[in-house]
Amino acid sequence: xxxxxxxxxxxxxxxxxxxxxxxxxxxxxxxxxxxxxxxxxxxxxxxxxxxxxxxxxxxxxxxxxxxxxxxxxxxxxxxxxxxx
Numbered sequence: 001x002x003x004x005x006x007x008x009x010x011x012x013x014x015x016x017x018x019x020x021x022x023x024x025x026x027x028x029x030x031x032x033x034x035x036x037x038x039x040x041x042x043x044x045x046x047x048x049x050x051x052x053x054x055x056x057x058x059x060x061x062x063x064x065x066x067x068x069x070x071x072x073x074x075x076x077x078x079x080x081x082x083x084x
Contacts, residue, residue: 001015001041001044001045001048004045004048004049005048009064009065010056010065011065014055014065014067014071017067017071017075017078018044018047018048018055019044020074020078021055021074022044022053024078026040053071053074054070054071055067055068055070055071055074056068056071
């Protein structure tokens, strides 16, 4: 995971946001709580590399990553949960 993140230059806080969304979806009371995987690390890596959540996009002009509307919403939702 870290090798991929370093190679593409994805900010660690975006990976953490994806992890927060992934956990909320797959832990108890999540939409995919019954889904079983033999390798959760690989499963999460697939979510990140394939951009399943569409939390960010690559801004080629500025050589950076920017949160999408979904990403901003997820960031706000998880920040609110942490504050509670």
